[in-house]
Amino acid sequence: MAFTRATGKHRRPSRMQRGTARAAGVAALAGTGVVGSLTAPALAAEPAAAQTGLTPVITLGDAVADRIDAQAAAQHEAAREAAEAAARKAAEEAAREKAAEEAEKARAEKERAAREAERERLNTFVSPIPGSYVSTGYKSGGAVWSSGSHTGVDFHAASGTAVQSVGIGTVVEAGWGGAYGNQVVIRMNDGTYTQYAHLSSIAVSVGQQVTAGQRIGLSGATGNVTGAHLHFEARTGADYGSDLDPVAYLRAHGVSL
Template identity: 60%
Template structure:
């Protein structure tokens, strides 16, 4: 039988696809449009067609929109992270530069302090050297020639010889300490008349005799060139002059050659 043969040969009848049905519907609408029968049918037809239109899920458009949005979010996040990284780098650079400036300022301050310290030390050393020179400097007691040498013999001296040297100066000539030291005697000295004895910084002593007046007292500190009195003719003296002695000790009898003493200390006589 022909019907049976068709059923056995073809199996189940496959219905038209959804897309085919829609295509046919679109074709029908087009046909109605040519005949002018659109007014009452167009809206329902389109409504029916729209009700069966494929969704965004069917077409895959939603996935594309979501992917585009995600890419935008990633881009914004990346830009934000980049700006944050740049801010952190700028802050780190600023901190490094500030530290470098602080270190340079510290080094400059230390260098200035070291320079100032060196200058202070140099000035102090110079002042000490000048003071040392002043302390060790010696000058002549008066500006005059020597009339009687050391060791000269004669009955005028109790020891039988001259224990110092005499400078030919008139009454009232200023007499100077030959070096820095301390006055250990100032006043009447018997045969020496008005006299002054000075203990110098090197431990030696000098004596100035026959003076008319004294300007210093015992215990007073003097420097080289300090005026200690005025020349005269007091004590065992035959005329105005200055008797000058150099000694290794404060007592009489420890005398040494005054010219040698002064010349060894740079005094040209």
């Protein structure tokens, strides 16, 4: 008996055509990266091509496609969350660095202000009797002074007028000073000395720290005087004979007389 092969549009595809179609489907899946992970078991389950002479075919249903989409969405979400976490971490680190810089700047400014305030405090000088004036000048001559000239200046002041330290220093003498009567001698912060004489009373003691404007006693007429006033001297040392021009001394420290 002889068989004839079907012809026309209803003819069944040949084995070669079916294999070609299957290969095209596999190639398309390979482009998506799915073949290696999702279809390996299916490939392994089929007989090897060398054994059967057939080209393996993988068929993906809707369930597998949904799994692929879900995996892709999960990976996208994980990448988005990682990017957001990295951005938050960077922002937090930048905020910490900025806060540290601002704290350091504030600390430095505070230290600078403190140094400036201390410098100003140490260099602040005032008149020994605010509002008074010099009644007898430096180096004035006369028999009343044993050296033949005035070694300080006299500030006009009624008895009992408050006398203040002209600056920061340490009291080195506080008591009777012979012709000077009751006196206070202060070693100033810059190493010079100031003297306040003929006081009616003394308000400080030796070794005491005093500041500019602090009351150290009251003016009077003790010692070798003809009336109440304050005798003020500026010196390079604590003792008599090392005098400086008191007015020039005070003006050099910013005091207007």
